Amino acid sequence: MSDVSIPSAARLARPVTARAVRLLAIVSSEWATLTGIVLAGLAPRIVAALTSPTAVYFPDEYIYTQLARSISHGQLAIRGAPAHFPALLEPLLAAPFWLFGDQMLAYRLTLVMNGIGISLAAIPVYLLARRLGASRWQRSLAALLTIAAPTMAWSTYVTADAIAYPLVLGAIAVGVAALERPRARTQLAFLALSGLATFARVQYVILPLAFLLAALLVELGRPLRTVRRYRVTVGVLALPVAGGAALGAHRLLGYYSSLLAFHISPSGLLHWMAIDSILIAFATGFVLAPVAVAGLIAGLRARATPAERAFASLAVTFGALVLLETAAYATNGSPRFQERYLVGLTGLVPVAFIIGVRALPRGRSLLVGITAVLFVFLLRVPMTGYSAVSGKQDSPFLSAVFYVERLTGVGTGGLLVAGVGGALLIFAAVVTIRTQLATVALVLAGLVLAFASVGATVDAHDGAANARVTYFAGDLQWVDHARLGPVDMLLGPGSFPPAMLEALYWNQSLSSVLDLPGSNLVDDFGHRQARISSDGHLLTGGAPVSRPVLVDGYYSALTFQHARIVARTPSSALWRPQGAIRVSTMTVGRYFDGWLDRTAVVTVWPGRGGARTGTLRFRLTFPVDKDVTAVIRIHRAGVPDRIVRIQRNRHEIIAIPLTVVRPVQVEISAPRGFLYGRRIVSVKSSVPRFVENPARP
Numbered sequence: 045m046s047d048v049s050i051p052s053a054a055r056l057a058r059p060v061t062a063r064a065v066r067l068l069a070i071v072s073s074e075w076a077t078l079t080g081i082v083l084a085g086l087a088p089r090i091v092a093a094l095t096s097p098t099a100v101y102f103p104d105e106y107i108y109t110q111l112a113r114s115i116s117h118g119q120l121a122i123r124g125a126p127a128h129f130p131a132l133l134e135p136l137l138a139a140p141f142w143l144f145g146d147q148m149l150a151y152r153l154t155l156v157m158n159g160i161g162i163s164l165a166a167i168p169v170y171l172l173a174r175r176l177g178a179s180r181w182q183r184s185l186a187a188l189l190t191i192a193a194p195t196m197a198w199s200t201y202v203t204a205d206a207i208a209y210p211l212v213l214g215a216i217a218v219g220v221a222a223l224e225r226p227r228a229r230t231q232l233a234f235l236a237l238s239g240l241a242t243f244a245r246v247q248y249v250i251l252p253l254a255f256l257l258a259a260l261l262v263e264l265g266r267p268l269r270t271v272r273r274y275r276v277t278v279g280v281l282a283l284p285v286a287g288g289a290a291l292g293a294h295r296l297l298g299y300y301s302s303l304l305a306f307h308i309s310p311s312g313l314l315h316w317m318a319i320d321s322i323l324i325a326f327a328t329g330f331v332l333a334p335v336a337v338a339g340l341i342a343g344l345r346a347r348a349t350p351a352e353r354a355f356a357s358l359a360v361t362f363g364a365l366v367l368l369e370t371a372a373y374a375t376n377g378s379p380r381f382q383e384r385y386l387v388g389l390t391g392l393v394p395v396a397f398i399i400g401v402r403a404l405p406r407g408r409s410l411l412v413g414i415t416a417v418l419f420v421f422l423l424r425v426p427m428t429g430y431s432a433v434s435g436k437q438d439s440p441f442l443s444a445v446f447y448v449e450r451l452t453g454v455g456t457g458g459l460l461v462a463g464v465g466g467a468l469l470i471f472a473a474v475v476t477i478r479t480q481l482a483t484v485a486l487v488l489a490g491l492v493l494a495f496a497s498v499g500a501t502v503d504a505h506d507g508a509a510n511a512r513v514t515y516f517a518g519d520l521q522w523v524d525h526a527r528l529g530p531v532d533m534l535l536g537p538g539s540f541p542p543a544m545l546e547a548l549y550w551n552q553s554l555s556s557v558l559d560l561p562g563s564n565l566v567d568d569f570g571h572r573q574a575r576i577s578s579d580g581h582l583l584t585g586g587a588p589v590s591r592p593v594l595v596d597g598y599y600s601a602l603t604f605q606h607a608r609i610v611a612r613t614p615s616s617a618l619w620r621p622q623g624a625i626r627v628s629t630m631t632v633g634r635y636f637d638g639w640l641d642r643t644a645v646v647t648v649w650p651g652r653g654g655a656r657t658g659t660l661r662f663r664l665t666f667p668v669d670k671d672v673t674a675v676i677r678i679h680r681a682g683v684p685d686r687i688v689r690i691q692r693n694r695h696e697i698i699a700i701p702l703t704v705v706r707p708v709q710v711e712i713s714a715p716r717g718f719l720y721g722r723r724i725v726s727v728k729s730s731v732p733r734f735v736e737n738p739a740r741p
Contacts, residue, residue, distance in 0.1 A: 074174075077184055081166045085191035089159025089199040092501050093152055096200045097509040098520060099549050105202040106545045107567060111135035112154070113552075116142035123556055123570030133244040134204040147521065147550060151202070158206035159199040165210040166191045168217035169391045175220060176351050178398045185486040186394035192493040193390045194327060194383070194440030197500035200508075205387060208244035212251070212388040215241050216358055219255050222277075223262050223354035231276040247385055250365040252281050258357035261344065312375035317367045320374075322421050323381045323430070327441035327496075328393040329489025330468035334414040335475060335482075336393045339400030341410070352399055359392050381430055383439035394486065401475070401482040411476045419469045426458045444499035468492065515543040515615055516550075523551035526610050526618055528592040530555040534574065534582070537562030537632045538599025543615050547594060554594060558584055562632070563596075578706060580605065580626040580649030588624035595619060599641075601631040601731045605651060626652065629660070631732050633712075639725040642717040646710045646732045648702060656704045658736035664688065665695040665728045668718075674727045679711040690727060702734070 099105045110122045112135040120127055137157060141150040166187035173183035190213070198205040215237035222230035238251035255277065256270070263270045271278055325333030342348060343356025366389065370382045404411075427445045436442035449457030468488060475481050516522060523531055531553045533544060537560060544566050548554050557566060558574035565571060574584045582589045592610070595602050595617050605628045607621040615636040619625075626649070633644030650656050666674040671692055678686040678698065690696050702708055714726035 074180075077180070078167055078170055078187070081170070081184065081187050081191070082163045084188070085163035085166060086159055088498075088501075089162060090156055092200050092505070093155030093159055096151075096155060096505060098512045098516070098546065099151065099202055099508070104204075106549050107569070108134055108138070108202050108204065109151075109154075109549060110569075112138040112150075113142045115139040122567075125570035127569065131204055131242075131244060131246050133240060134207045137207065138202075147552075154202055155200060158201070161206040162195060162199050162209055163191055165213050165391060168210065168214040169395065172213075172217040172220060172355070173395050173398060175217075175224075176355055176395065176399060177349070178395075181483060182398050182486070185483070185490065186391075186398065189329070189332075189394045189486065189490050189493060190391040192490050192497060194444055194493065194496045194500045195387050195390060197440035197443060197497065197504050198384075198387075200501060200504050204244045205384060208241050208248060209387055209391075211237055211241035211244055212248050213391045215248075215251055216362065216388070216392065219251075219258070219358050220351065220354045222274075223255070223258055223358060224350045226259075226273045226276075228276045231274065232280070235277060235280055247366070247369055248388070250369065251362065252277070254358060254362040254365050256281075257361040258354070261357040261361070262353055307376060308372060309375050313368065313371045316371035316374040316379075320367055320370055320381060320386060322418060323439075323441070324383065324386050324389055325418055326422070326427075326465060327383055327439070328390055329492045330418075330465045331472045331475075331485045331492075332393050332397040332489050333418065334411045334469075334472045335400035335404070335485070336396035337400070337414055338403055338411050338476075339396035339398065342403030342406070343396075343399055355395065355399070359396060363389055363392070378438075380437060381439045381442060383441055385438070394489075397482070397486070401479050404476055404479050408476045412473055415469050415473045419466055422462055422465050422469070427461050440500035441496055443503045444496035447499035447503040450503075464492070511542070511546060514613075515546050516613055520546075520550040522611055522613065523547060523594055523618060524553050526592075528610065528618070528620060529553065531592045531594055531618070532589060533557045534593045534595045534602075535559050535563035535566070536596050536598075536600035536602060536630070539563045539566075539596040540598035540615065540636075541566045543598060544596055547616065558582075558589065558593070576627050576630070576649065578649075580628070580651070580707075582625040582627055590621060590624045592618065592620045593625065598636050599633070601629075601634050603628045603630075603731065603733055629732055629734050631729075634729055634731070635723065635725070638728040638730070639720060639723065640712060640714075640727055640729050642724055642726050643711065643713040644729070646712065648704050648708045648710070648734050650704045650706060651736070654705070656702075656734065656736055658702065658704075658734055660698075660700040660702055660710060660732055660734050662698050662732040663695055663730040664690055664698060666690040666692055667728060668692055675715055676727060677711075677713050677715070679713065680709070704734070 099109070107122065107127075107129065111120065111127060111129060111132065114121050114127070115135055116139040138150070138154045141153040141157075144150065169190040170183050170187040173186045178186065195205070195209060198209075215234055218230060218237055219234045222234045234255060235252065238248065238255075241248040241251060256274070259270045259274045259277075260267065263273065340356045340360055343352040344360070348356065366386060370385045373385065374380065374382055427442065430436070430439075431442040431446040431449070436446050445457070445461055448461060451457070452460060471481075471485060471488065475485050512520065519525065531551075533548065533554050533556070535544065535557065541564050548557075548566065557571050559565065559571050560574050560576070572584045574582060574589070577583055582593075597616050604619055604621060605626040606623065607619045607625065610618045610620050612618065629646060629648050631644060631646045633641040635641070646660065646662075648656075648660060664676060673692070674690045676688040676690065678688060678700070680700070688696055688698070700710060710732075712729070717724040717726045
């Protein structure tokens with residue numbers, strides 16, 4: 045009998061069980077940390093969702109909302125017109141909210157969904173940092189920075205950005221795993237996430253191309269080896285590429301087919317790629333960018349680990365392509381910082397920073413040079429220039445800068461931003477020497493980003509609250525509440541799309557949009573051209589319009605014969621006609637608040653029975669603080685000009701007798717105007733109206 049003892053099953057199981065328990069404890073602890081981070085990001089977003097006064101007026105907001113509403117009814121249309129819109133993931137996810145039949149509830153639930161989407165972006169960044177060997181503190185801070193970034197403001201917008209954000213970061217995290225170890229399942233997972241990100245935002249169609257270029261970098265520029273190792277990706281991509289070629293780019297892009305007409309200017313592309321790179325460095329907390337660049341360079345070196353090389357390769361190729369996309373957009377009619385299109389980079393900067401800290405002290409001179417360039421740019425080019433007027437439209441970071449300027453004044457705010465940014469850049473240079481301060485740098489960046497997120501969100505809330513008061517007088521669904529049935533929206537010359545988009549967003553009875561010559565389109569769906577005939581009929585497609593109309597009054601004022609105003613807001617009026625609509629007068633050059641442009645033209649049309657005899661009446665006032673007199677010239681063909689002088693805070697009643705057989709025009713002009721807000725104006729005027737003489741017995 046052998047002396048060798050055989051361990052019992054219980055003794056064998058003990059170490060295995062102990063290891064499993066330890067592993068389970070580690071995993072559960074990590075997921076508890078991640079859950080806490082996600083909830084920390086979600087809580088303020090839910091507050092923002094539940095307190096948002098109204099939708100922020102982006103064309104996309106109306107489009108996504110209409111698509112979600114349409115899908116909930118089994119269609120895919122906007123105002124009855126087929127919607128060739130390829131980015132349908134957000135509307136599909138939001139469609140169930142519209143089944144409740146409550147527009148405000150659907151709006152709130154959509155914003156909550158967006159908040160969840162943005163908060164979930166912490167997960168792929170955390171896992172990506174763990175793959176790259178970051179400590180738990182580092183990867184937790186990287187995840188927190190991802191959801192603390194000014195992208196928080198997008199949770200108050202009904203757009204696809206919040207849904208695309210975690211998907212694009214998830215695709216990159218899985219793409220890094222696939223580049224490090226090119227297994228079939230990781231490549232397929234990357235392609236699936238890339239497809240979902242593209243289905244949310246078409247701009248992310250570049251992800252597979254970025255992956256293939258990154259694979260070429262990982263394989264040191266050997267194309268045959270790249271194709272062989274990543275044959276799953278190449279093979280799967282061959283089918284959609286062939287299908288897209290067969291369909292044609294115009295049919296494939298649908299709503300975005302105008303991108304094919306972009307004019308490409310090499311100098312313009314380089315200019316905006318440089319500007320966007322600098323501003324995204326500021327928008328990610330100032331202090332991280334120089335060391336993050338070092339991390340990307342270190343990741344491409346021969347001594348880098350496979351995970352570092354995979355991350356750096358994909359981050360560089362994706363970053364270059366998305367910057368190229370954004371610069372092309374900026375050079376074709378949108379010359380402003382497009383942070384909205386660079387949001388995928390914000391989660392990569394903290395991870396690159398962590399790699400860069402490990403790579404120090406090599407490359408210190410490069411980092412100091414990058415820091416110096418950013419510092420000089422910050423001092424020489426104030427953020428005020430980029431956040432002014434519509435420059436902040438696509439940038440939560442610049443919205444936060446604008447919010448600081450509102451609180452402290454433009455000059456003081458600009459100095460404050462420059463001072464804080466400059467101090468953080470100096471600290472970035474210090475980190476290159478004292479790497480143990482890297483955690484402090486991450487914390488400082490987090491504080492800056494959290495403040496910027498709050499500022500951008502408050503600025504968006506304030507803009508929405510102002511829009512609600514200005515365009516709706518408090519009642520968002522005022523057109524629906526009039527209960528007139530289907531209503532046409534009539535856009536006059538110089539119309540203001542944001543105000544009309546808000547009306548379309550909240551009022552389902554607005555079933556079509558009519559465009560008079562000189563109007564500005566609210567979107568690309570379901571418009572009909574309208575004109576006013578010589579006898580005053582409002583026509584579309586040659587047929588008279590007889591349904592109630594919501595008339596835009598931002599830059600023009602219309603009055604109608606045999607119609608009455610049912611309800612109105614400061615910038616629009618809802619008219620109910622008796623029979624076919626006939627226009628009485630149209631004043632082009634009168635703003636919604638009564639101020640006239642330097643030149644305004646009033647047109648009067650004949651009546652139902654032919655000639656109209658009466659008086660064109662309006663009241664001019666000059667409510668200014670300075671002791672000056674306004675000089676107004678009133679011109680009508682065939683009649684001597686009339687000069688009217690209006691003293692400060694006085695008024696003048698204008699009455700012009702007319703016999704209108706065919707359209708008659710009266711021009712009101714001023715030799716000089718003055719700046720009022722962002723407009724050049726002359727005097728204030730009531731809406732000109734034509735008062736017919738009483739019929740003789």
